Amino acid sequence: MVRVPLTEAERARGERLGAVLREARGARSMVEVAAEAGISVETLRKIETGRIPTPAFFTVVAVADAVGLPLEALRGAVPTG
Template sequence: MVRVPLTKSERARGERLGSLLRDARGSRSMVQVAAEAGISVETLRKIETGRIPTPAFFTVVAVADAVGVSLDSLRDAVTAEAATTTLPNVS
C-alpha cells in the first residue's frame, strides 16, 4: 500500500496536536503519561514533536485521557489555531 504524502497543512495540524498534548502533560514525565496511555514513550515523543502527524484515533484518545483533555477541546484548539493561520489577512 502506497501512502499519499501529507500536505503542509496536515503536517502543521499534527504539530499543533502534539504541542497541545505536550502542554497538557505539564510537569508529568513522558514515562508517566505513556504508561497511563498504554503506549511507548517513543510513540508519545513522536506525537508531541509532530513526527507522527496523524496518530491513530485510539492513541489520541488514550493520551488525551491520560493528560485530562477532552477530544472536543483538542479539536477546537487545533481548528481555531488552523483558522487563524490559514485565513487571508483582510484589511
C-alpha cells in the same frame, strides 16, 4: 507500499496536536503519561513533536485521557481542515 507525502496543512495539524498534548502533559514525565495511555514513550515523543501527524484516534483519546484533556478541548485547538 508507497505513502503519499503529507500536505503542509496535515503537517501543521500534527504539530499543533502535539503541542496541545505536550502542554496538557505539563510537568508529568513522558514515561508516566505513555504508561498510563498504554503506548510507548517513543510513540508519545513522535506525537508530541509532530513526527506522527495523524495518530490513530484511539491513541489520541488514550493520551488525552492520560493528561486529563477533554476531547472537546482538542476539537477547538486543532484545526480539522
